[in-house]
Amino acid sequence: MNKHLKQLIELSELDKTLDDFLPEEERVNGALNALTEEQNRAKRQIEETEAVIAENRAKIVKHEAHLAEQSDRLAQRSKKSGDLKTEREVKALSLEEDIAREQVSFINEEIARLQNIEDEQKAKIDKLKTRIIEIESQVGEAKKQNSDALAALNEKRSAVAAQKEKLVAEIPQKVFGFYTRIRRWAGARVVVPVKKQACYGCFMKISDKVYSEVIASQEIVTCPSCGCILYVKEDEKVEDTKAAA
Ligand SMILES: [Zn+2]
Known part of the structure; x- marks a missing residue:
């Protein structure tokens, strides 16, 4: 990650x-x-x-x-x-x-x-x-x-x-600034988990492309609908890989 x-x-x-x-x-x-x-x-x-x-x-x-x-x-x-x-x-x-x-x-x-x-x-x-x-x-x-x-x-x-x-x-200043800007409007929900390919900030389904980026977690990815930072919990990743197989 x-x-x-x-x-x-x-x-x-x-x-x-x-x-x-x-x-x-x-x-x-x-x-x-x-x-x-x-x-x-x-x-x-x-x-x-x-x-x-x-x-x-x-x-x-x-x-x-x-x-x-x-x-x-x-x-x-x-x-x-x-x-x-x-x-x-x-x-x-x-x-x-x-x-x-x-x-x-x-x-x-x-x-x-x-x-x-x-x-x-x-x-x-x-x-x-x-x-x-x-x-x-x-x-x-x-x-x-x-x-x-x-x-x-x-x-x-x-x-x-x-x-x-x-x-x-x-945390680098730039990353912290990014977080702070989102927090200003998102309140406690700046970083939200993705479950069953849905954002848990706005509960919208995210596209396969964004989802694969979130799973890869090489970059910081935000939800295209609500702008919250997305991540997938480790156990959820295993579940989803099982479901995909
Ligand atoms: Zn969202």
């Missing part, structure tokens, strides 16, 4: 291993991120609930002012009642008083309803605050666990990175 092809296969394996550290790191950080997110959500909910309470409070204040006004009017009317002469005047005043009393009772009910809402919202805030404190202690615990797991992960990653650095130093 072409020496450089062999190096690129190895390099591609190392790059794949390095790529795989990222999701692993995200998994380690996942629990901590979820806690932080929940904490932020709870803080936002508290702010929203406080806004609801303030709005409610303003309504209660308005109703209370209205209530004081109505009570004043009722008091004045009952003072007037002594000066009334005709039956008609008495009737009219009593009707006015009935309406005013009805309004007072309606306003009282409304205030009670709003105060109920306020109590509920305050209880909600208390619950959220308790949860935030709980999360804070969980965050501390998760951070401690993460730092151990991440340290172990970084140690493994450094070892692979060192291995890659050593290998890259052995």
Whole structure:
């Protein structure tokens, strides 16, 4: 096998291993991120609930002012009642008083309803605050666990990175540049195996001519369809030769 092809296969394996550290790191950080997110959500909910309470409070204040006004009017009317002469005047005043009393009772009910809402919202805030404190202690615990797991992960990653650095130093600049250009768009699939005469990057069948070049592996051959570097594993070569015979 072409020496450089062999190096690129190895390099591609190392790059794949390095790529795989990222999701692993995200998994380690996942629990901590979820806690932080929940904490932020709870803080936002508290702010929203406080806004609801303030709005409610303003309504209660308005109703209370209205209530004081109505009570004043009722008091004045009952003072007037002594000066009334005709039956008609008495009737009219009593009707006015009935309406005013009805309004007072309606306003009282409304205030009670709003105060109920306020109590509920305050209880909600208390619950959220308790949860935030709980999360804070969980965050501390998760951070401690993460730092151990991440340290172990970084140690493994450094070892692979060192291995890659050593290998890259052995690969000619031109070959490495070629590899890097393909990696830019192919990601982890720079060097892919050929199985049953199909490219395992794009799963297209390759022509007999290209296939024989890949089997010979004297040169670095790329897939005519997707541009990935192709190689045939040794055991696959034996299988294919058997099939051809
Ligand atoms: Zn392909």
